[in-house]
Amino acid sequence: MEHRGSSEKPSSENTPHEPGRNVGRRRFLGYLVAAPTLAVAAQLGDSATAPSAASAVIPSAPEQQEIYDLNDLLTLAAKPTSNLIAVVINSDGTASFDMPRAESGQGVTTMAAMLIAEELDLPLDKINVTLADARPELLFNQFTGASNTTIAMYEPIRTAAAIAREQLLGAAAVRFSVTVDRLSVRGGVVYAPDGRTTRYGELAVRAASRRTREVDVTLKDSSEFTVIGTPRNRIDARDAVTGRKTFAMDRGVPDALPTMICRPPTIKGAPRSFANADEVRQMPGVTHVAQLATGIAVRAKTFGQCIDAVNALDVTWNPGTVDTESDDTVLAKLREAEADFGLAPGGEVIEGDFVFHFRNNAALEPNTAVADVRPDRAEIWAPLQAPILCKEQVAEQLGLPLDAVTVHVEQAGGAFGRRMFNDVVLEATEASRKMGRPVKLMWHRTDECRQGRTHPMCTSRIRATYSGDNVLSFEQLHTSVATDYTQGFGEIITAKAGQLPPNGMSNEENFAKPVFNATVNVPYHFGKVSHALEETYTYDTFPTGSVRNLVNPDVRTAQELIVDQLAATMGKDPYEFRREFIDDDRLRAVLDTVAKEGDWGREMAPGTAQGITVHKEYKGATACLIEIDCRDETVNREIRAAVTGPRVTKAIMAVDAGLAINPRGLEAQMQGGIMDGIAQALTSSLHLRDGVLLEGSWDDYFYTRLWNAPFETRVIVMPPTTGEPGGAGELGVPAAMAAVACAYARATGTVPTTFPINHGTLSFTPKPTVPPLPPSPTNGLEFTY
Amino acid sequence: MRTHTFIVNGERVHVRIEADVRLLWVLRDVLGITGPKYGCGINVCKACTSHINGKAFNPCSVRVRDIKGGDEITTIEGLPDTVGADLHPMQEAWLERDVPQCGYCQPGQIMAAVAKVRQARDEGHEISDADIDEIRNICRCGTYARIREAIKEGAKKM
Ligand code: FES
Ligand code: FES
Numbered sequence: 001m002e003h004r005g006s007s008e009k010p011s012s013e014n015t016p017h018e019p020g021r022n023v024g025r026r027r028f029l030g031y032l033v034a035a036p037t038l039a040v041a042a043q044l045g046d047s048a049t050a051p052s053a054a055s056a057v058i059p060s061a062p063e064q065q066e067i068y069d070l071n072d073l074l075t076l077a078a079k080p081t082s083n084l085i086a087v088v089i090n091s092d093g094t095a096s097f098d099m100p101r102a103e104s105g106q107g108v109t110t111m112a113a114m115l116i117a118e119e120l121d122l123p124l125d126k127i128n129v130t131l132a133d134a135r136p137e138l139l140f141n142q143f144t145g146a147s148n149t150t151i152a153m154y155e156p157i158r159t160a161a162a163i164a165r166e167q168l169l170g171a172a173a174v175r176f177s178v179t180v181d182r183l184s185v186r187g188g189v190v191y192a193p194d195g196r197t198t199r200y201g202e203l204a205v206r207a208a209s210r211r212t213r214e215v216d217v218t219l220k221d222s223s224e225f226t227v228i229g230t231p232r233n234r235i236d237a238r239d240a241v242t243g244r245k246t247f248a249m250d251r252g253v254p255d256a257l258p259t260m261i262c263r264p265p266t267i268k269g270a271p272r273s274f275a276n277a278d279e280v281r282q283m284p285g286v287t288h289v290a291q292l293a294t295g296i297a298v299r300a301k302t303f304g305q306c307i308d309a310v311n312a313l314d315v316t317w318n319p320g321t322v323d324t325e326s327d328d329t330v331l332a333k334l335r336e337a338e339a340d341f342g343l344a345p346g347g348e349v350i351e352g353d354f355v356f357h358f359r360n361n362a363a364l365e366p367n368t369a370v371a372d373v374r375p376d377r378a379e380i381w382a383p384l385q386a387p388i389l390c391k392e393q394v395a396e397q398l399g400l401p402l403d404a405v406t407v408h409v410e411q412a413g414g415a416f417g418r419r420m421f422n423d424v425v426l427e428a429t430e431a432s433r434k435m436g437r438p439v440k441l442m443w444h445r446t447d448e449c450r451q452g453r454t455h456p457m458c459t460s461r462i463r464a465t466y467s468g469d470n471v472l473s474f475e476q477l478h479t480s481v482a483t484d485y486t487q488g489f490g491e492i493i494t495a496k497a498g499q500l501p502p503n504g505m506s507n508e509e510n511f512a513k514p515v516f517n518a519t520v521n522v523p524y525h526f527g528k529v530s531h532a533l534e535e536t537y538t539y540d541t542f543p544t545g546s547v548r549n550l551v552n553p554d555v556r557t558a559q560e561l562i563v564d565q566l567a568a569t570m571g572k573d574p575y576e577f578r579r580e581f582i583d584d585d586r587l588r589a590v591l592d593t594v595a596k597e598g599d600w601g602r603e604m605a606p607g608t609a610q611g612i613t614v615h616k617e618y619k620g621a622t623a624c625l626i627e628i629d630c631r632d633e634t635v636n637r638e639i640r641a642a643v644t645g646p647r648v649t650k651a652i653m654a655v656d657a658g659l660a661i662n663p664r665g666l667e668a669q670m671q672g673g674i675m676d677g678i679a680q681a682l683t684s685s686l687h688l689r690d691g692v693l694l695e696g697s698w699d700d701y702f703y704t705r706l707w708n709a710p711f712e713t714r715v716i717v718m719p720p721t722t723g724e725p726g727g728a729g730e731l732g733v734p735a736a737m738a739a740v741a742c743a744y745a746r747a748t749g750t751v752p753t754t755f756p757i758n759h760g761t762l763s764f765t766p767k768p769t770v771p772p773l774p775p776s777p778t779n780g781l782e783f784t785y
Numbered sequence: 786m787r788t789h790t791f792i793v794n795g796e797r798v799h800v801r802i803e804a805d806v807r808l809l810w811v812l813r814d815v816l817g818i819t820g821p822k823y824g825c826g827i828n829v830c831k832a833c834t835s836h837i838n839g840k841a842f843n844p845c846s847v848r849v850r851d852i853k854g855g856d857e858i859t860t861i862e863g864l865p866d867t868v869g870a871d872l873h874p875m876q877e878a879w880l881e882r883d884v885p886q887c888g889y890c891q892p893g894q895i896m897a898a899v900a901k902v903r904q905a906r907d908e909g910h911e912i913s914d915a916d917i918d919e920i921r922n923i924c925r926c927g928t929y930a931r932i933r934e935a936i937k938e939g940a941k942k943m
Contacts, residue, residue, distance in 0.1 A: 104887055105885075105886035105887025105888065105889075105926045106886070107886070233880065233883040234883055234885060234886075236885075236888065237879075237880055237883055237884075237885050237888075238880060239888070240885035240888030240891045240892075241861075241872070241876045241879045241880060241884070241885060241888075241891055241892075241895060242820075242861065242862070242865075242872070242876065243819070243820025243821075243860065243861035243862050243892040244820075245888045246819065247822075247889060249819075249823065250813075250819035252817065258810075258814055284786075284803045284806075285802075285803065285806075301802075301814065301815075302802075302806055302810035302811070302813075302814040302815065303810050303813075303814060303823065303826075304806045304807045304809070304810035304814075304826075305803070305806065305810075307826065362925075363887070363889070363925055364822075364824050364830065364832060364887070364889045364890050364923060364924070364925040364926075365822070365824075365887070365889045366823070366824070411887075411888075412887060413822070413887045413888070413889030413890075414886075414887045414889060414925045414926055415887075416925075442823070444826065445824060445825040445826060445827075445830070639918075639919075641829075642921075664883055668883070668886055668928070668931070671927055671928065671929075671930045671931065672886060672926050672927035672928065673927070674927065674930075675924075675927025675929060676927060697825050697827055697829055697830075698824065698825050698829045698830040698923050699825075699827070699829040703923060703925060704927065704929070705921065705923065705929075706917055706918055706919075706920050706921075706922075706929055706932070706933070707918040707919070709929035709930065709933070710930070711914055711933075713929075713930035773826075774826075774827050776807050776826045776827060776828075776845055776846055777827060777828050777846040778805075778807075778846065778847070778848050778851070779846065780828055780842055780843050780844065780845070780846030780847035781837070781842060781847055781851060783828070783842065783843070784837060784840040784841060784842040785840055785841050785900055785901070785904050
């Protein structure tokens with residue numbers, strides 16, 4: 001069945017499909033690339049969709065996020081650049097795609113394979129997706145962040161695959177001496193009307209182009225999709241469950257021995273000198289010791305020996321950037337920076353003031369980079385969200401031309417924003433250069449906690465006014481420790497704006513505030529709505545970054561707590577109130593779905609309660625219903641060496657991603673978002689005391705564990721609405737965090753004002769800072785089970 | 786420095802290394818067995834979970850000197866062989882439920898799950914939510930909901 005027009009005649013299809021753009025009728029441009037087998041390229045970048053309007057109560061003027069959200073910015077930044085990505089058909093009948101994005105568990109390689117499978121009519125297991133090396137010619141389009149990958153890749157990948165299919169069919173038509181429209185394809189096999197068959201593999205050379213030229217194509221109409229929109233398992237799942245999936249630290253680069261760094265006792269301290277280099281060099285397994293900008297690096301036969309050597313080093317440190325700062329001094333500084341509320345239009349006032357503490361953005365796989373620096377070249381292997389920037393930074397550091405630096409992007413063991421920053425790579429290249437040997441540099445977990453990047457501490461204050469049954473105004477003033485935008489993320493925004501800030505001086509004005517305004521919104525008709533960001537400190541005072549979303553988990557949690565209070569004051573049910581004021585039909589649909597599926601309003605025992613919230617971002621809509629148990633017997637349940645506290649017993653999330661390319665992958669992302677939301681609302685934070693983050697590993701940084709995870713977690717993926725895929729990676733966190741907070745408030749009768757709610761109690765003894773690393777225990781065999 | 790000898794995934798190995806090096810590094814950095822992952826080095830993240838004589842343990846916190854000649858270490862790579870199949874039923878359940886996200890914690894999760902099911906059976910019951918709550922392995926991607934389901938499914942086929 002041939003369902004697409006060839007490049008010469010216009011498509012005869014004009015059946016409209018889902019709301020939104022009819023992709024079936026548009027023609028997409030791609031390139032046949034001169035190559036030994038068929039290779040088709042397409043340009044990265046996609047188009048914007050207009051949000052739909054809604055009507056109710058007192059309408060709020062559209063906010064910036066609705067007109068022009070962060071993804072539009074990111075996508076537009078890419079427009080004028082020449083960003084080609086290519087699908088190659090191999091002689092063995094497989095297709096290959098070298099993806100210029102990071103795979104950190106968010107499932108983008110599976111998504112890419114599905115898009116190719118769809119347009120190429122090739123089974124999913126015949127498609128190999130690898131991660132592309134840094135490609136500077138992609139300019140701003142090899143950056144993974146803000147859940148943008150699917151949005152940006154949706155059309156280009158399909159375009160390349162669709163052209164490839166046409167070329168293969170064209171070659172088959174010649175071979176069988178029939179016209180293309182008489183051929184059919186199933187699973188990579190082309191059938192002629194008389195029963196003759198040929199495979200893509202046999203056509204790959206024949207269909208190859210001898211010169212590079214432009215062609216265009218129409219894409220499948222969504223009504224014809226057989227892969228897109230169907231739940232599929234991850235293409236790398238088998239490797240993951242067999243231990244074959246390799247990460248940077250599993251990479252067997254010859255002679256790249258384990259390397260670790262002895263780091264300063266306080267944030268951003270630096271080594272002044274160290275006394276016992278020779279002694280440490282003599283320690284078992286140790287091969288090299290070298291002073292770096294950030295600490296003293298030790299290279300040894302095993303990481304275990306690196307740990308021992310790091311702890312044996314006698315280092316004199318220069319002070320760090322925040323040696324006199326603690327939670328309370330930072331809070332005082334935030335209070336000073338807070339802006340005043342504007343004039344409210346009268347009516348009754350409801351106010352809220354919330355504090356969100358520092359939290360860590362570390363993934364389970366610690367920062368790792370393999371570096372092999374030679375006098376005339378360097379080669380890097382690392383999981384990177386911004387590989388081009390990495391390549392540029394390495395070239396600059398080593399004084400090498402750009403093309404003398406090769407940067408391989410590894411699969412990441414989680415990212416959450418951490419791998420936008422190339423700190424570990426620059427340390428690895430410095431160590432390799434100084435030691436004259438390849439190194440496999442890994443951060444110890446304790447380094448991640450204490451010297452890693454944190455989500456900036458912030459306050460969020462809200463003043464809402466209402467009169468009778470109407471909300472008249474809703475103003476939110478968010479005040480945050482400055483976020484570092486000098487890498488990756490910032491570069492794109494800057495490119496769009498065309499204004500590189502000198503030395504990051506305009507970090508706040510040119511990055512933080514525009515991003516805040518592009519990502520924040522109040523999804524309710526609350527009359528006069530406004531929100532603003534103030535930052536304090538400079539962007540490089542604290543090492544900061546995003547943690548699976550930047551501002552919205554906190555901003556929306558503050559908002560939804562006030563929404564519940566407005567509802568309560570007006571004597572309305574939290575669900576009914578939201579339903580009435582919500583400003584978006586898609587949002588109302590997901591809200592209704594969780595209310596129904598989660599049996600909203602069911603009778604709950606005292607000390608337990610439900611919470612319900614919504615969130616829209618990344619061209620998607622979510623709603624979350626949480627049930628929490630805050631009864632004493634639950635809160636105080638004992639688990640050895642663990643924080644327990646209130647338990648979320650049930651989580652229901654409904655998600656409308658516009659078009660879920662892989663509903664199963666989307667479900668996974670939402671589940672992960674729920675676990676982050678629980679952690680951030682209840683248990684997960686860093687305590688700052690005199691320039692030291694007290695948390696030092698997973699036993700005191702309380703990310704959600706099985707004993708705090710809900711017994712029931714259910715995600716409902718809505719049918720396609722806009723027909724356009726939205727982002728997923730970070731989408732689930734805000735509604736989940738907010739719903740946990742709202743449920744907690746309803747269960748306990750106390751509105752939490754500090755997050756996570758257990759931050760006030762330090763429930764562990766901090767590990768020492770000197771020596772910097774906790775030694776590995778030796779009693780592991782006492783805990784076998 | 787002496788030579789340490791024991792069995793890993795059914796094969797006898799001989800490793801010449803200092804006696805106090807933790808087994809995780811012997812497996813990963815010396816023997817090149819990279820299924821067990823590093824996440825903390827202090828027995829709290831459980832990413833390195835493997836089996837010793839059929840029981841779950843964390844090699845980051847065991848010195849190689851404490852492994853005896855007859856001890857059998859099983860890492861995720863050797864798990865299928867313990868049931869003489871391409872995949873252990875727990876791995877099948879993991880695939881069935883599409884548990885992994887980044888996958889980094891998953892070798893440890895599966896090894897922990899298998900041991901937990903056996904432990905429950907040794908105590909005379911099938912694995913329950915309360916048993917699952919005792920599993921300490923961190924998944925920073927938050928795959929707990931699917932882990933919970935997959936353990937119950939995998940147990941049925943074990
Ligand atoms: S590395 Fe062994 S428990 Fe964390
Ligand atoms: S799948 Fe990524 S840490 Fe568990």
